[in-house]
Amino acid sequence: MHHSGERGERPAIREKSRGIWRTVTWRELAEEAAALAAAASARGLQRGAHVALLGDNRPRLYAAMCAAQWLGAIVVPLYQDATADEIASSIESAKVTHVFAENQEQVDKLLEILPRCPTVRCIVYDKDRGMRHYKQPELVSYASLLQQGRQLAAEKRDFLQAEAARGTGQDSAFVFFTSGTTGPAKGVVLTHASLIDRARVAAATESLKDTDVAMAYLPPGWIGQNLFSYVQPMVVGYCVCCPESSETMLADMREMGPTYFLATPRVLEALLTQVTMRMEDTGGFNQRLYRAGMAAAHRIDAGKTVSLSDRITAAACSLLIYGPLRDVLGMSNVRVAFTAGDAAAPALVTFFRALGINLKQLYGSTETGFFVAMQRDGQVKPDTVGPVADGVELKFTEQREILVRSPGMFKEYHRDPETTAQARNADGWFHTGDAGYLGDDGHLRIIDRIKYVGALNDGTAHSPKLLENKLKFIPYIKEAVAFGDGRDMVCALIDIDMAAVGRWADKRSISYTGHADLASQDEVYELIAEGIAKVNADLAQEPALAKSQIHRFVILHGELSPDDGVLTRTGKLRRGVIAERYRALVDAMYGGAKEVRIDVEAGHADIKVRDAEIIGHRQIRSAA
Structure with a gap:
């Protein structure tokens, strides 16, 4: 009104x-x-x-x-x-x-x-x-x-x-059912006042105006x-645009030119694959300029001292390549973009910022009113989620679990006072279930869900999300599930990106009849192995992660899907369900098998298990 x-x-x-x-x-x-x-x-x-x-x-x-x-x-x-x-x-x-x-x-x-x-x-x-x-x-x-x-x-x-x-502001406004990543979904009750407060804080931080334009394309069941x-x-009075369908999303974005944009890491990973495939098709001068420009843009965005040639390269790339790419993605007018809903790989954030898109991370949960920490312009560090938002208090347990107290706090879990009392203590501190820490720079860094932070048998810290994000930066990998807690080494289940790998196979005249057939091809295993070797080389350069290299992997014969219960509706892994569903494959990787037979709808399938290349310090020095 x-x-x-x-x-x-x-x-x-x-x-x-x-x-x-x-x-x-x-x-x-x-x-x-x-x-x-x-x-x-x-x-x-x-x-x-x-x-x-x-x-x-x-x-x-x-x-x-x-x-x-x-x-x-x-x-x-x-x-x-x-x-x-x-x-x-x-x-x-x-x-x-x-x-x-x-x-x-x-x-x-x-x-x-x-x-x-x-x-x-x-x-x-x-x-x-x-x-x-x-x-x-x-x-x-x-x-x-x-x-x-x-x-x-x-x-x-x-x-x-x-x-x-x-x-009144204290009336219940919404019940959002959580994604159910670590257990049954819970109904989170939020009041009008809590949501209005968080919306006002975010709007003030980003100087939102009624002339801004946003896209409504993510699941409506998600608080984000x-x-x-x-x-x-x-709160602000800006316009929201609803695309015709997911298939027309990019074309509709180009027509509406949003200035304010929200994406989950899964959406950004899909866009990254599209950009990578498009640039691979160009070849020649454009591809060389693109790679040189990305490297220069990374150095500039990181605040490093850069040469005049770097600035010239970045400017030329922005004019000839990044501008058209932003137009293809419908992001030419984006003033502020956020990624939320799951941990985003630092390399993913850096990639889009190198394209000239002001992508920033924010952290929160349904129970905390979404806006807990958010990156600010001029202070974007890809390995953090930024300083805490106005009005938010943080503290940490000995296990580094993040506790939050905020004006955006939920009222209760719907008709579940016992679970409400377990999640939020009498002083109003909410146990997020996430492990993290505040750096000396005042920025919050997220490690993983505390439930999944573990260690290899030799004591090496194991955070599966960190490894999976590195793997998913490979354009041919849509999803990855890393195992290692309580084991001697890290192994991974790989879900290939059917469109990207299919395109790659078509160019090389590799015939296949469908997803399962393509995933079983030796050439595809070699393609994925090359990508994992690069990830292992990256891990080997960091002493704390060198022993976390992926030793063995399996390419799944079918796509991981929310309809099968292995992903939430927002695309998060249900690790417990996956570990049980693919127990035979995990046992085969750790048991040293070269192949394992599993039951599928059509009868059975023989799945290959392959070793990955482990990179030692000597190899890194030789490559350097």
């Missing part, structure tokens, strides 16, 4: 549909939210009830979010690609009464679980394609609900004003996407 009065005709949300961008102004958004709130109230939505959202980022789902919170209801954003069982678990836990769903696909999942979710009384669907013959009494179209609300608008005006006035595309726009 504030933005409707202050900047009513400015764009609030844009959506691309069938190739055409449609704009919703702040005035239109406020009117639509009011109408939806009136109709939802008539259909039994009450203060304190829980409303689930299921679908991609769409203006109508954001309007539904506004309407629900107008009435004092609590919003439960769900992952659009979640299975019916995953959805049922969240809906049952939150006792959801109303659901806003995007399309037939989402409605079908809801109807499947409806017998298990007796609290659900109303399902509102947006897109009606394929819904003509659905007659369930719980169903109502978004268009019908909106029409009903507009008819009730005059009658409900005083009621809606009274409901808005009843709200909601902060960037819902909470911060409510």
Whole structure:
């Protein structure tokens, strides 16, 4: 309502549909939210009830979010690609009464679980394609609900004003279900005040304005996407753009020219692969200039003293190569970009900064309101997540676990006081489960999840995330899982990037019939072995990491996927599930086997196990 009065005709949300961008102004958004709130109230939505959202980022789902919170209801954003069982678990836990769903696909999942979710009384669907013959009494179209609300608008005006006035900052705003990396997902309850505080701090730090533009393309069930595309726009008044689909994302970004951008490391790794493949195709002068320019840009960004030739090379590369690359990525106008959601490899951050993109890391969790530490302009160090954000306090246990106290702190775990008390003590300190430390420079450095920090049998510290990030910087590796805690050496499971490796194989006339066949090719094993050898050479140059080199590896015959339960919906590894699922492969690597037979859907598959090249100090000196 504030933005409707202050900047009513400015764009609030844009959506691309069938190739055409449609704009919703702040005035239109406020009117639509009011109408939806009136109709939802008539259909039994009450203060304190829980409303689930299921679908991609769409203006109508954001309007539904506004309407629900107008009435004092609590919003439960769900992952659009979640299975019916995953959805049922969240809906049952939150006792959801109303659901806003995007399309037939989402409605079908809801109807499947409806017998298990007796609290659900109303399902509102947006897109009606394929819904003509659905007659369930719980169903109502978004268009019908909106029409009903507009008819009730005059009658409900005083009621809606009274409901808005009843709200306070301490009311529960959202229940976000955690990704479930280390155990069952928990419902994290956050208040309006906690989220507004963190959004204001981030907006002030980055000097965000109502002329900024952001993209809403990450899972709506993740707190990071909601902060960037819902909470911060409510604080600042900037515009959010919803791409047509994941396939058109880059083209849509080029058209909208976002100035404020959020990406997970997994998204950045995919973009890195695209850039690397594009540059490999150029060859000749452009490729040599690109490599020289990247090296010079790395030195400049690191603040090192650089020569005039370095500056000339970087400038030429920016003009001839980086500028067009930023345009291809849709990042020509990006003023501030953040990566969050998981630890990003320092080399990944450095790569995008070398392209001229102001990429910075931020650290936080759902329970802490997301913004705990964030890098500042002019103070970006790729191996840190920056100084703590304003208002945040940190301290560390003897095991280096990070404890946080913040105005953005969660209210509770939904209907789970015991787990809430275990996670946050009486003084308000939240146990993050992450290991890290503050450097002398005041920057926070993250080691890994404390649960996964271990040691090899010889006492060498083992942090799997550090090794995996180095492996994933290889453009042909999409995912890697490192093992070593309590063992004599480090071994790794490798999930190849099918598109990148397939392109590489096609150029060399290597025939294959699919993912499993490609992953089994000796030439592909040699390709991955070369990449691992480079990672081992990098590790060997650091005394603390030299004994952490990867000794053996296996290329998985299929892609790691959230649908198989081995990744979370935000792309994080579920290590316990992976260790159990691929126990035979892990045992084979450590048992010295050259091949292992495993059961697959089609019967069985023979998976090769290969040794990696271990780099010694003598080899490094010789290479130097």
